[in-house]
Amino acid sequence: MASRHHPENHLDISLNRPGALIAALPAVLGFTPESSLVLVTVAHGELGAVLRGDLSDQSPQRLCELAELAAASGADAAIAVIVDDEGAGCAMCADEHREATSTLGDELARVGVELMAAHVVPEVAAGARWYCVDGCGSSGVVDDPMASPTALAAVLDGRRLYARRDELLxxxxxxxxxxxxxxxxxxxxxxxxxxxxxxxxxxxxxxxxxxxxxxxxxxxxxxxxxxxxxxxxxxxxxxxxxxxxxxxxxxxxxxxxxxxxxxxxxxxxxxxxxxxxxxxxxxxxxxxxxxxxxxxxxxxxxxxxxxxxxxxxxxxxxxxxxxxxxxxxxxxxxxxxxxxxxxxxxxxxxxx
Incomplete structure (x- = not known):
């Protein structure tokens, strides 16, 4: 089962700035994702539900489930972020990532949701380099997660942010x-x-x-x-x-x-x-x-x-x-x- 979290639409996250979007994930999820496929949904041009699944379990059935959860949340578009510390620079892993996001894109399209982009990053940390899954040539660095406006909002509202999902569990x-x-x-x-x-x-x-x-x-x-x-x-x-x-x-x-x-x-x-x-x-x-x-x-x-x-x-x-x-x-x-x-x-x- 994919974990799911729903942030507030007013949080200042630019969907067109992957480095900022990736940096905001720990504050949205409550922990820093590792070995994960994170699906950031968009509804009417604003940030919607954020869904996460383990990277080790990306079967077609799981990707179908992720797409259906996105549709159930009212999303009309989505952005995928693959966090893979071992496979971010691996050619064979890149093929696997492309295959998974292609399947995910097909499942999302089936339920009326457009996959706008898919990014790979080795870790969600300041300065980590992200790049697009399909080899489009776009890349950049992740902003500082602790300086993210989303993290600041979470801390001001009394939420604790965890370094790892195990700490939240x-x-x-x-x-x-x-x-x-x-x-x-x-x-x-x-x-x-x-x-x-x-x-x-x-x-x-x-x-x-x-x-x-x-x-x-x-x-x-x-x-x-x-x-x-x-x-x-x-x-x-x-x-x-x-x-x-x-x-x-x-x-x-x-x-x-x-x-x-x-x-x-x-x-x-x-x-x-x-x-x-x-x-x-x-x-x-x-x-x-x-x-x-x-x-x-x-x-x-x-x-x-x-x-x-x-x-x-x-x-x-x-x-x-x-x-x-x-x-x-x-x-x-x-x-x-x-x-x-x-x-x-x-x-x-x-x-x-």
């Missing part, structure tokens, strides 16, 4: 397999009765989650009992749907830190709900990279209604402000349950 990776394995037994032993839970129990569980978020932010280690209660609480749709509202509240960062901690600590299947809460929170604040890897991790376990919906929205390039409207349901449920949530915060400029 570590945000949701299990940290201590032994503890997580032991925690599974604790959670199973604490299974609540199958009888319907009263609203008062859902209210107490939401308040407990809010308290755990505050304690986690303060550096306290949550006990197994806390984690077990949180795991089961997130299986209650009233609790879970209410907690989605925290993503648009003044304590959004505190809540997101708890979802990340639970994603790294809880065993499956309980971690899935934490991953989806993390994905929603990241999406709402415009962090497509974190939303994407969280959704990928959640959907690897089993189909999930909310995860599937967010994944489709991310693929289609739905804007963060449209996703924020889903939090309204959470505030309505909180009012019905008698829970006081942090007030909604105002969102300024958007980030992708």
């Amino acid at each position: 570590d945000v949701v990776a299990t940290v201590d397999g032994r503890r997580t394995g032991a925690l599974a037994a604790v959670i199973e032993q604490a299974a609540p009765p199958e009888a319907p839970r009263p609203d008062s129990q859902a209210r107490h569980d939401i308040e407990h989650a809010l308290e755990c978020a505050r304690r986690n932010e303060a550096g306290d280690t949550l006990s197994d009992d806390d984690l077990s209660r949180l795991a089961w609480a997130l299986t209650d749709t009233r609790v879970r749907d209410t907690l989605y509202a925290l993503a648009v509240g003044e304590a959004a960062g505190t809540a997101e830190a708890l979802w990340a901690e639970l994603s790294r600590t809880l065993p499956e299947p309980w971690r899935v709900e934490a991953l989806v809460l993390l994905a929603f929170s990241a999406y709402v604040r415009g962090d497509g990279p974190l939303a994407g890897i969280s959704l990928d991790a959640a959907l690897r376990h089993a189909p999930h209604r909310m995860a599937g919906m967010l994944d489709r929205a991310l693929q289609c390039g739905m804007r963060p402000e449209q996703i924020r409207e889903l939090a309204t349901t959470g505030y309505r449920l909180a009012a019905q349950l008698g829970v006081r949530l942090p007030p909604r915060r105002l969102f300024g400029r958007r980030v992708g």
